[in-house]
Amino acid sequence: xxxxxxxxxxxxxxxxxxxxxxxxxxxxxxxxxxxxxxxxxxxxxxxxxxxxxxxxxxxxxxxxxxxxxxxxxxxxxxxxxxxxxxxxxxxxxxxxxxxxxxxxxxxxxxxxxxxxxxxxxxxxxxxxxxxxxxxxxxxxxxxxxxxxxxxxxxxxxxxxxxxxxxxxxxxxxxxxxxxxxxxxxxxxxxxxxxxxxxxxxxxxxxxxxxxxxxxxxxxxxxxxxxxxxxxxxxxxxxxxxxxxxxxxxxxxxxxxxxxxxxxxxxxxxxxxxxxxxxxxxxxxxxxxxxxxxxxxxxxxxxxxxxxxxxxxxxxxxxxxxxxxxxxxxxxxxxxxxxxxxxxxxxxxxxxxxxxxxxxxxxxxxxxxxxxxxxxxxxxxxxxxxxxxxxxxxxxxxxxxxxxxxxxxxxxxxxxxxxxxxxxxxxxxxxxxxxxxxxxxx
Ligand code: GCO
Numbered sequence: 001x002x003x004x005x006x007x008x009x010x011x012x013x014x015x016x017x018x019x020x021x022x023x024x025x026x027x028x029x030x031x032x033x034x035x036x037x038x039x040x041x042x043x044x045x046x047x048x049x050x051x052x053x054x055x056x057x058x059x060x061x062x063x064x065x066x067x068x069x070x071x072x073x074x075x076x077x078x079x080x081x082x083x084x085x086x087x088x089x090x091x092x093x094x095x096x097x098x099x100x101x102x103x104x105x106x107x108x109x110x111x112x113x114x115x116x117x118x119x120x121x122x123x124x125x126x127x128x129x130x131x132x133x134x135x136x137x138x139x140x141x142x143x144x145x146x147x148x149x150x151x152x153x154x155x156x157x158x159x160x161x162x163x164x165x166x167x168x169x170x171x172x173x174x175x176x177x178x179x180x181x182x183x184x185x186x187x188x189x190x191x192x193x194x195x196x197x198x199x200x201x202x203x204x205x206x207x208x209x210x211x212x213x214x215x216x217x218x219x220x221x222x223x224x225x226x227x228x229x230x231x232x233x234x235x236x237x238x239x240x241x242x243x244x245x246x247x248x249x250x251x252x253x254x255x256x257x258x259x260x261x262x263x264x265x266x267x268x269x270x271x272x273x274x275x276x277x278x279x280x281x282x283x284x285x286x287x288x289x290x291x292x293x294x295x296x297x298x299x300x301x302x303x304x305x306x307x308x309x310x311x312x313x314x315x316x317x318x319x320x321x322x323x324x325x326x327x328x329x330x331x332x333x334x335x336x337x338x339x340x341x342x343x344x345x346x347x348x349x350x351x352x353x354x355x356x357x358x359x360x361x362x363x364x365x366x367x368x369x370x371x372x373x374x375x376x377x378x379x380x381x382x383x384x385x386x387x388x389x390x391x392x393x394x395x396x397x398x399x400x401x402x403x404x405x406x407x408x409x410x411x412x413x414x415x416x417x418x419x420x421x422x423x424x425x426x427x428x429x430x431x432x433x434x435x436x437x438x439x440x441x
Contacts, residue, residue, distance in 0.1 A: 029327070035380065037377055037379070038376075039380070048099045049395065050097065050396060052401070055107065055148040056404045056405070058082075059081065059083065062151065064150070064151060064207070065077065067151055074407055075411075077404040080403060081421075087129050090400070091136060093426055098439045101138060101139040101185075101394065102400075103360075105190065108150055109149060111123055112174075114150075115152045126179070130183060140183050142179065143189075144229070147194075147205065159225060160218055165224055169232050172229045172232065177236060185241045185299075187244055187359065188229045190245045192223060192226070192246075192276060193272050193276055195218070197215055198318075202316060204317075204318060204406075216286050220285055223285060224290055226244050227291070230242050230292075241298045241299060243297045243300055243357070244297060246301060248302055248303070248348060250273075250306075250307035250308070250338075251264075251272065253265045254309040260311070264311055280296070281351060299355045304360070305362075306337070307338045307344075309322065318333070318334065319408055329370065332363075332366060337377075342381045346390050354391075357392075358392060358394060362397055362414045364405065364414055368429040375438070398414055399414045402419040403419070415429070416435055
């Protein structure tokens with residue numbers, strides 16, 4: 001063969017591979033102009049909810065995050081929504097929406113401020129809060145770790161050290177034993193991939209490290225921590241429903257004809273999504289055994305926000321504008337609104353063969369101009385998925401009210417209620433009214 005024959009054969013092979021990949025991994029886009037998003041249907045037992053996390057709303061915490069905020073000089077969380085004192089009023093707001101479930105997290109640093117001391121008053125307050133929710137007909141879904149933990153735990157290496165998992169399990173058992181009987185739905189950890197990548201690779205979350213090796217180690221340990229907790233809690237009450245919340249961000253190649261973009265997308269998809277799914281489905285992650293991870297979940301929580309267009313030059317920062325398709329709408333977080341990805345994410349997680357709870361979905365939108373469309377599109381997509389037979393049981397909107405958006409601080413507003421941080425006044429937004437309508441229809 002002469003050189004040009006090799007060239008033609010190579011080009012032919014290249015074309016076959018990219019066409020094959022494009023067919024196998026389609027990037028769905030709907031013609032939203034011609035879709036009637038009001039045309040949705042939900043089974044009677046579908047659960048509507050809202051979600052928050054302790055550090056983002058409670059205020060005046062003393063944990064790895066407050067320490068990181070001080071160290072790095074990012075916006076300080078300080079009083080946040082002062083929810084720790086305003087919770088009664090906030091629970092009225094939840095009831096006012098008509099939702100039947102509320103996902104929130106317990107602040108470990110409140111329960112166990114020092115390694116050897118438990119704060120029973122804090123635990124009792126959570127108990128009182130849960131009783132109040134139940135009396136309002138709102139089912140609590142409790143997350144045990146949503147990015148924040150005590151400073152003493154961080155100081156001994158947090159989830160970077162496998163031997164620290166026993167401290168975490170001890171805390172989980174303590175909380176579980178107290179709340180068991182009142183709470184049936186539990187999320188062990190929130191977004192292990194976000195926690196490890198943002199904290200140990202992108203330096204945007206505590207502890208602010210930049211090491212791929214440590215990132216992978218933490219991700220593995222978090223899955224170990226989840227599995228051990230799952231088994232320990234199931235022993236206390238086999239009837240409880242325990243899962244974890246997984247953020248699915250879909251990585252699509254920026255240019256669908258470019259094999260390098262496909263390879264980048266594939267690698268990022270594995271690190272962000274595939275590794276954790278593999279731990280849960282096969283008990284293996286990045287080539288290591290994660291013992292006990294297989295069958296360690298009664299449901300899988302899906303936190304869905306967006307897809308990202310991958311190339312070797314993908315920005316390694318959040319809050320900056322990412323590449324987008326021409327017709328796509330960019331949100332204030334810098335990523336696009338892509339409701340079509342919700343079904344793709346559900347499809348991905350349905351491999352795990354357990355019910356799917358959409359534990360988070362929402363948009364950063366300070367003047368509430370996008371959220372109404374965002375909500376409509378995502379709700380319509382869920383209704384379509386249910387029609388197709390996917391086992392999606394619930395939808396928790398992120399978030400009940402504007403709150404402290406981690407490294408982005410207070411400028412990003414995700415709430416159905418607007419929060420005036422000066423007066424702590426909450427006001428229902430138009431999207432909140434829309435959600436109220438959907439939930440009550
Ligand atoms: C996350 C968290 C939430 C965020 C929300 C909006 O995904 O980072 O679970 O705490 O506030 O996702 O970004």
